[in-house]
Amino acid sequence: MKVLIVDDEKHVREGIKLLGEWEQNGITEIFEAGNGEEAIQLIQTHKPQIIFSDMKMPKMDGTLLLEWIKENQPASKTIVVTGYDDYHYMRKAIHFGSMDYLLKPVDPEILNHTLENAVKEWKKEENDREKKASSAQLINEMKPVYRDRKLTQLINSDKIEIDLYEEFGFHPSQQYTVVLIRINQKASKAFNGDRDLTYFTILNIINELLFESECGIGFRYLANKGEIVIIFWKQFDRIEELLAQIYKTINDTIHMSCPIAIGKTVDKSTRLIDSYQHAKQVMLTSNLLKETENRVYRQDVLSVETLKSLMVYTANIELAVQVGEIGAFEELIEQIARDYTENQYLSLKQLLHLENEYLMISNRWFKTYTITLKVSDDIEKRMDVFFDKSGTFQLEKYKQRIKREIALFLKKVKRKTSQNTSNVIVEIEKYLQANFDRDVKLQEISDHFYISREYISRKFKQEFNVNISDYIVKFRMERAKSLLKNSQLKIYEIANMVGYQDDKYFRKVFKKVIGVTPNEYRSTM
Numbered sequence: 421m422k423v424l425i426v427d428d429e430k431h432v433r434e435g436i437k438l439l440g441e442w443e444q445n446g447i448t449e450i451f452e453a454g455n456g457e458e459a460i461q462l463i464q465t466h467k468p469q470i471i472f473s474d475m476k477m478p479k480m481d482g483t484l485l486l487e488w489i490k491e492n493q494p495a496s497k498t499i500v501v502t503g504y505d506d507y508h509y510m511r512k513a514i515h516f517g518s519m520d521y522l523l524k525p526v527d528p529e530i531l532n533h534t535l536e537n538a539v540k541e542w543k544k545e546e547n548d549r550e551k552k553a554s555s556a557q558l559i560n561e562m563k564p565v566y567r568d569r570k571l572t573q574l575i576n577s578d579k580i581e582i583d584l585y586e587e588f589g590f591h592p593s594q595q596y597t598v599v600l601i602r603i604n605q606k607a608s609k610a611f612n613g614d615r616d617l618t619y620f621t622i623l624n625i626i627n628e629l630l631f632e633s634e635c636g637i638g639f640r641y642l643a644n645k646g647e648i649v650i651i652f653w654k655q656f657d658r659i660e661e662l663l664a665q666i667y668k669t670i671n672d673t674i675h676m677s678c679p680i681a682i683g684k685t686v687d688k689s690t691r692l693i694d695s696y697q698h699a700k701q702v703m704l705t706s707n708l709l710k711e712t713e714n715r716v717y718r719q720d721v722l723s724v725e726t727l728k729s730l731m732v733y734t735a736n737i738e739l740a741v742q743v744g745e746i747g748a749f750e751e752l753i754e755q756i757a758r759d760y761t762e763n764q765y766l767s768l769k770q771l772l773h774l775e776n777e778y779l780m781i782s783n784r785w786f787k788t789y790t791i792t793l794k795v796s797d798d799i800e801k802r803m804d805v806f807f808d809k810s811g812t813f814q815l816e817k818y819k820q821r822i823k824r825e826i827a828l829f830l831k832k833v834k835r836k837t838s839q840n841t842s843n844v845i846v847e848i849e850k851y852l853q854a855n856f857d858r859d860v861k862l863q864e865i866s867d868h869f870y871i872s873r874e875y876i877s878r879k880f881k882q883e884f885n886v887n888i889s890d891y892i893v894k895f896r897m898e899r900a901k902s903l904l905k906n907s908q909l910k911i912y913e914i915a916n917m918v919g920y921q922d923d924k925y926f927r928k929v930f931k932k933v934i935g936v937t938p939n940e941y942r943s944t945m
Contacts, residue, residue, distance in 0.1 A: 421539065422449045422468035426459040426485065427501065428477045432524065436472060436501065439528040445539045456480025456488070463493050469542050470535070475502040490517050495545065497538040501526060564620065568640040571651070576643060578690045589627075589637045593653035598683040598695035599663065600641075600703055601626075601648040604811075605804040610674040622648060622678065625669050629662065646800060648678075649696065656685060663716045677811025679706060679715040698722065704769035708813035709761060715811045727770055728760055730777040741785065744834060746827040753819055766813060775799045778822070782829070791832045844869060845883045848876065852888065856895050857919040862888065897933045900926075904942045911938050 423442065425433045433452050442450065451466055453459035455477045463471070471489065475482035482500060489498055498517065503524040519541065520534045567588045574585055575598070586592070603622065611617040619640050626638035626648070635655035641647040652659055663680050670678050683699030686692065705725055706717045733756060740748040760766060760774060776799055786792070806818045848865060865888075866873045881887055886894070896918040903914045915926035931937050936944075 421446050421470065421542075422451065422466055423447050423470045423472070424451045424453060424459060424462055424466070424468040425472045426453045426456065426477070426482075427472075427474040428454050429474075430454075432474070432501070436526060436531065439526060439531050440535060441532045445532075445535055447539075456482070456485035459485055460488060463489070463496070467493065467496075469496055470538050471496050471498045472501050473498060475500060486518060495542070495549070497542045499534055499538060564623070564640075568642055571637070571639040571649075572642040574689070575641070575649065575651075575692045575696055578693075588639075590651065591634075591653045592689070595653070595656065595685050595687055596689060596692055596695060597652040597656060597659060597685045598692055598699055599636075599650040599652065599659070600681045600683065600696065600699035601638075601650070602679050602681075602703055603646045603648060604676055604678060604807055605646065605801050606807065607674050607676045607678060610676065618674070619648070621673065622670055625673060626650060626666055629666055629669070633658070633662065635662070651692065660716060660718065664714055667714060667716055671809070675809050677715055677807065677809060679703065679717065679811055681706065682716070682718040684720070704772075705767045707765050708768055708771060708807075708811075709764050709766050709815065711810065711812050713810070725767060725769060727773050730756070730774065730781060734781075737781065741830075741833070744830055746823060746830060749826050750823065753822060757815065757819055761815065766815070771803060771813065772799055775803060782825070785829065789833050789836050791829065791836060844871065845879050848880060849884070849891075852892055853895060856892055856899065857917065859919070860892070893929065893933060896920075897930055900930060900938070901934070901941065904938060905945055907942070914938070 423440075425436050427433050427436075437450055437452075440447070447470070449466070449468075451462050451468060453462050456473075457480045459471070459473070460480075462468070473482045473485055477485075482502070486498060486500075489496055494517070497519045499520050499522060500518045501522045501524065519538050522530060522534060570585060571588060571590065574590070601622075603618065607622075608615045608618040611621065623638050623640065630636045630638060630650070633655055635658075636650050636652040638648055638650040641649040655662070659682060663682070667678070667680055670676075681699040681703035683695035683697070683702070686695045701722050702717050702719045705719070705723055706715070733752065736752050740752055760770065779797060779799070806814045806821075808814055848869060851865065851868065852860060862873045862876065865871075865876055869876070877887065880891070884891055900914055900918045903909055903917060909917075911927070912923035915921075915923040918926070920926035920929070927937055930941075934941060
């Protein structure tokens with residue numbers, strides 16, 4: 421905290437500085453002034469919380485100084501210090517909000533008691549000021565949210581009291597037109613991803629322009645994500661002109677197109693929803709491929725669009741997945757793109773429908789192959805990245821994204837298929853080991869695992885570098901070697917135990933595989 425001592429006598433100032441318990445009261449800086457004029461300059465620069473002031477001083481006396489403080493620095497606590505025990509001065513001090521009145525020579529105990537009280541009082545009032553400032557800030561922050569909520573309710577209500585909405589700047593009228601502005605999710609990049617600041621900035625642009633003409637109000641439409649709505653109540657013949665200006669100003673400010681659609685004019689406030697829905701359809705049927713500097717759309721008569729469906733290409737997609745190469749998809753993707761952009765026209769409605777079906781089909785294939793891929797299900801977020809700053813949809817970049825996603829899917833399918841194949845062969849190996857002591861036919865394995873004999877033979881040899889019959893023989897001989905360690909077992913008994921009824925044949929096979937006869941092997945143990 422800071423203290424200012426104002427007195428034309430230097431020894432008085434020095435005395436107060438010497439007697440005050442500054443550190444105990446949190447005072448870190450002490451300033452001095454010889455008169456009121458000097459004091460004002462120091463107050464404006466340093467804004468001290470506690471001010472001690474004499475009443476009789478040259479140039480500007482204490483009375484004028486206290487008056488100035490009350491008007492310009494009312495938060496400061498003032499304490500009068502004077503050599504005159506005069507009711508006139510005391511009354512002036514009280515009138516201008518002085519906290520106390522000390523007589524010279526200053527009593528140290530009274531000085532520090534007064535200082536302590538002044539500091540406590542200032543801290544209490546400062547805490548109250550901070551609470552009020554915080555509350556005021558919260559109220560100011562909540563005003564736009566409250567306005568947006570109430571005006572969103574206005575759009576969607578069929579029973580309303582117009583008077584309730586006039587406080588937000590809404591004007592009752594005989595006619596209304598609702599305008600819809602689509603806020604691309606990329607728009608918030610201009611504000612480091614802060615969507616609230618994005619809306620605040622765009623609405624400031626809109627309402628400043630509308631305020632000049634007193635013809636409408638804009639607000640964040642809370643019923644749908646990424647939408648701002650304007651309600652016009654007059655100047656209908658200038659709507660397109662005003663919206664073109666709004667569109668350009670927004671584009672110049674955030675360097676991103678925010679397309680605008682105009683709804684039909686309605687004659688009642690309870691029909692605002694009809695005008696909004698008309699504007700929504702205008703927005704959804706706008707051509708995303710058309711390059712233009714002004715994306716303000718209007719259709720007095722709505723066109724009916726028949727949506728194309730990806731389901732028509734189900735068989736082609738399945739065939740391409742079976743081929744397992746991205747090349748099989750490239751021609752299909754190009755064909756779909758040509759079908760969907762006939763006459764260089766692609767609507768937002770068709771694009772969103774396409775993306776929704778694409779995600780549905782993708783998820784079905786992910787489940788088929790039990791593959792996990794992190795693909796956002798926020799369709800508009802996936803789409804918005806492909807609009808350039810003029811609002812034109814970048815079809816080529818979108819197709820490249822689709823190709824990358826499919827290529828990653830096919831790569832995972834190959835890896836998964838390879839793992840599954842390896843797992844099946846391991847299971848076949850376990851089956852052979854469990855049944856090594858009998859003659860297991862290839863057909864038996866095929867029937868047991870529901871896999872063709874040719875596939876089993878080929879994959880088994882790829883995995884173990886031997887065919888199945890040689891693998892069984894090798895496994896039997898390894899088991900026989902273990903059994904030969906038991907000197908109590910006869911050779912013919914061991915032969916039977918590893919699957920040979922003829923012990924002579926067993927001896928012959930053992931020597932061929934191991935290099936010595938069973939007896940010779942046992943003698944080395």
